[in-house]
Amino acid sequence: MTSPRKIAAPGRKPLVIGNWKMHGDVAFIESLLAGLRKGWRQRALTQAVDVGVCPPSPYIGLAAARLAGSALSWGAQNISAHERGAYTGEVAGSMLADLACTWSLIGHSERRALFGETDAQVAAKVEQALASGVTPVICVGETLQERESGQTEDVLGRQIDAVCANLQDASGHYVLAYEPVWAIGTGLTASPAQAQAAHRFVRNRLLAGGVFSASDARILYGGSVKPGNAAELFSQPDVDGGLIGGASLVADDFLAICRAAAGVA
Ligand code: PGA
Numbered sequence: 001m002t003s004p005r006k007i008a009a010p011g012r013k014p015l016v017i018g019n020w021k022m023h024g025d026v027a028f029i030e031s032l033l034a035g036l037r038k039g040w041r042q043r044a045l046t047q048a049v050d051v052g053v054c055p056p057s058p059y060i061g062l063a064a065a066r067l068a069g070s071a072l073s074w075g076a077q078n079i080s081a082h083e084r085g086a087y088t089g090e091v092a093g094s095m096l097a098d099l100a101c102t103w104s105l106i107g108h109s110e111r112r113a114l115f116g117e118t119d120a121q122v123a124a125k126v127e128q129a130l131a132s133g134v135t136p137v138i139c140v141g142e143t144l145q146e147r148e149s150g151q152t153e154d155v156l157g158r159q160i161d162a163v164c165a166n167l168q169d170a171s172g173h174y175v176l177a178y179e180p181v182w183a184i185g186t187g188l189t190a191s192p193a194q195a196q197a198a199h200r201f202v203r204n205r206l207l208a209g210g211v212f213s214a215s216d217a218r219i220l221y222g223g224s225v226k227p228g229n230a231a232e233l234f235s236q237p238d239v240d241g242g243l244i245g246g247a248s249l250v251a252d253d254f255l256a257i258c259r260a261a262a263g264v265a
Pocket of ligand 1: 224225245
């Protein structure tokens with residue numbers, strides 16, 4: 001099946017990022033990285049899609065070593081809001097840059113909900129990422145209760161407004177990810193129309209916040225993306241790829257999603 005191609009603004013090359021969360025060990029990650037490299041070569045996925053993976057932080061160096069020289073990029077699932085210093089357990093943007101990380105996820109709903117990350121901390125992390133030359137992948141999304149009570153746009157608006165000042169001069173070196181909390185790891189997915197409406201809202205809100213590069217910004221959809229639903233989601237005009245959790249731990253599934261993003265599924 002070939003997914004419908006859409007006309008994307010220049011600069012909005014499809015992007016797929018795997019969020020491995022707190023899964024894996026050296027043996028598992030070696031084998032997943034080998035599967036990705038091999039599958040990538042065999043399926044000639046070079047030009048049409050950008051692809052990255054975000055391993056747990058102790059394994060970023062391993063991913064960097066194994067993926068160096070390939071078309072695949074890597075990144076982190078989090079970044080410190082501080083530049084350097086006595087912050088036990090934190091990882092600075094400069095350290096991620098040192099490991100040649102392209103991406104850092106910021107404000108994932110699990111960080112917001114389980115670790116109390118606030119909009120202000122998200123903004124500080126975005127600032128650190130940009131200052132370090134690491135592309136922030138800023139995650140926003142509403143809970144089921146917020147959606148059902150008609151607050152989706154209020155929540156997304158608040159989360160976006162918190163980072164507009166950081167992004168005004170970022171000239172496109174940032175990515176947004178719309179991840180409805182109720183779709184993460186649940187098997188529930190936003191319908192293509194729901195995803196499109198939220199993505200359009202996010203883009204317009206950025207523009208309204210003075211982030212004029214937002215027309216060209218990539219906005220990823222995340223939340224139970226699988227090989228079977230990826231092409232339809234990615235065919236929406238404001239959906240520029242995906243942030244993939246569970247399915248990114250299976251090389252063939254992740255590669256199938258990358259192919260859907262490239263329009264060659
Ligand atoms: P999921 O996770 O694909 O397992 O739903 C997505 C995410 O949390 O980024």
